[in-house]
Amino acid sequence: MYRDTIEETADSQPMNRSALDWLFAAGFLALAAGIALARNDPATTYESSVYTGTPTAVWIAFALALAIAVSASLVCYGRQQAIGIGLGATTVTAIVSLPVIRGYYFYGMGDALSHLGWTRDIVEGEMGAHELFYPAVHSLGSIFYFLGGIPIERGLLFALVVTFVPFLIFVPLTVRDLSGNALAVGVAAIVSWMVLPINNVATHMGVHTNSNALFVVPVVVFAVVAYLRRRATIERFPLGLSPFSVLVYVSAITLLLVHPQQMVNAVVFVAAVSGVQYLVHRRYADHPMLEQPTLHTQTLVLGTIFGAWAVTNQRFRDAVEGFVTGIFAADVGGSAEIDQQGTSLTEIGGSLAELFVTMFFDAALIGLAVGLFLLLAVIGRTRLDAEGRSLVTYFTVALVPLGGMFLLYFLGTPNMAFRQMGFIYVVLTILAGVAIAHGIGGLSRFVSRPGASAVAAVVLGSCLVLGLMTVYASPIIYSPGQHVPEATFNGYETGMDRGADDTPYAGIGYDPYRLDHGINGLEGEESLTAGTAASGELDPETFNEGNYSGAYNDADHYLVISSFDETREFDVYQGLRYEETAYRGLEYDPYADRVISNDDFRMYAIAGGDDE
Incomplete structure (x- = not known):
């Protein structure tokens, strides 16, 4: 299409080949070290940000690799430029792969859980x-x-x-x-x-x-x-x-x-x-x-x-x-x-x-x-x-x-x-x-x-x-990371397996039916539990008043809350929709019984208004 005025010959490389080779070696070594450090620090609980959850040393290593890659991509050509581009592309792929490298159980709420359900349907025939x-x-x-x-x-x-x-x-x-x-x-x-x-x-x-x-x-x-x-x-x-x-x-x-x-x-x-x-x-x-x-x-x-x-x-x-x-x-x-x-x-x-x-x-x-x-x-x-x-x-x-x-x-x-x-x-x-x-x-x-x-x-x-x-x-863009740890999956699975038939599940700002998709599949929605088929979100205003049963039409229901929900509503949204004091009050309400709890998940059985 066009050519630069500088002739692209081996004599016009910005530095000699030996120095470039040593520089590329340092870049790939930094990349390998970053991947190894990330792999050695697996995520054991919910992380609201891939960035803050990953050790700082990993980012330093990746930054060094990318600095070398950017420089080589701009000032080199031929084989040296290809190596620089390969270094940068591999580093970016490693960054995108951090949920895999750091052992995330799953990543993605919403549509991702439904795609997981469809994949489960395919695997299970x-x-x-x-x-x-x-x-x-x-x-x-x-x-x-x-x-x-x-x-x-x-x-x-x-x-x-x-x-x-x-x-x-x-x-x-x-x-x-x-x-x-x-x-x-x-x-x-x-x-x-x-x-x-x-x-x-x-x-x-x-x-x-x-x-x-x-x-x-x-x-x-x-x-x-x-x-x-x-x-x-x-x-x-x-x-x-x-x-x-x-x-x-x-x-x-x-x-x-x-x-x-x-x-x-x-x-x-x-x-x-x-x-x-x-x-x-x-x-x-x-x-x-x-x-x-x-x-x-x-x-x-x-x-x-x-x-x-x-x-x-x-x-x-x-x-x-x-x-x-x-x-x-x-x-x-x-x-x-x-x-x-x-x-x-x-x-x-x-x-x-x-x-x-x-x-x-x-x-x-x-x-x-x-x-x-x-x-x-x-x-x-x-x-x-x-x-x-x-x-x-x-x-x-x-x-x-x-x-x-x-x-x-x-x-x-x-x-x-x-x-x-x-x-x-x-x-x-x-x-x-x-x-x-x-x-x-x-x-x-x-x-x-x-x-x-x-x-x-x-x-x-x-x-x-x-x-x-x-x-x-991540919270820097007012959107917490969509890491779904194994404890959250286990909590939802246990709650859905042991919950009373036809009792709906509700969430604070997040409808639990997506987790049902991911856990049980959704072929024709026939495999959805009766509870999540009628699931939904709580009414924030009523919930904040401490009226937990009224927040879901005065009906018996299960309230499921994950670390993702807590981070989004209380840390990122700062109680804009659901107040943290109302959430903490669940522990003391006589009509709210915590039935499942782990590091990343809680489920409460809420008695309806007719039972009060």
């Missing part, structure tokens, strides 16, 4: 993997169970890591095909380590299939770019297929099996490229795009595959109905939700501005850099060659419908809007490599090339720290 709408992650967890004898809970955590790794590999590979410039590849690798698609609003680092699918998207984008950029020199497959067109189909179908919503976005991306090609073929007789193979067939085939897969599924139809209803509902939308969250943050001493800086400053900075680059590319003020401009044009045009979908989601179902943002940031992560490399090249005209690289290292390194410290939920 209650259902086939093909019966799920998106079975890839569950199937991976099952494979680890059957082939490795790994517990289902831990197998799913391994599946999380397996689906994450392609993101770190294929972002720089895509930029290499897109650009051919070593600096752009190195920058793209560093930006990928920030894991910008995870926003902890609707995309999460955990067993969350929609989020897991985001890490497979770069494989599809790589396949598309490879199909456009490379000309297949080997004999074509039957039906006129080339190896790269087959790669487009296989990667897209894999994405569909991880989660179909991201497959929709992939189809939109491919269709946007196809649309641009169609217009160019209609209007121009001589254009670089005319030399590239078209994506019309791929668009049709992938759209048909998704349509056939989706329209037969009731959950998909319900989601579409909810989305359309949300757009026309006056009280539904992103603005109302933001106002509500802003008010709650103010009441506990936070602010939306503070939260935005913590969670989105790095993403905003990268988005701004890419936006400026695309603007300059449109007006022809970049060093892109003809083919490079055509490829960037495809990405630019594709962002228009993807952004339009974000706005529609924002009006209808704000949670889906932030999932859409996750996909957009996969695309922006790829473009950031080319954009920032151009910026470094421009800066080097005013300062030396080493000076420009040093500035880039400081800025990107700072964004990397900010990005990695918000990959997992």
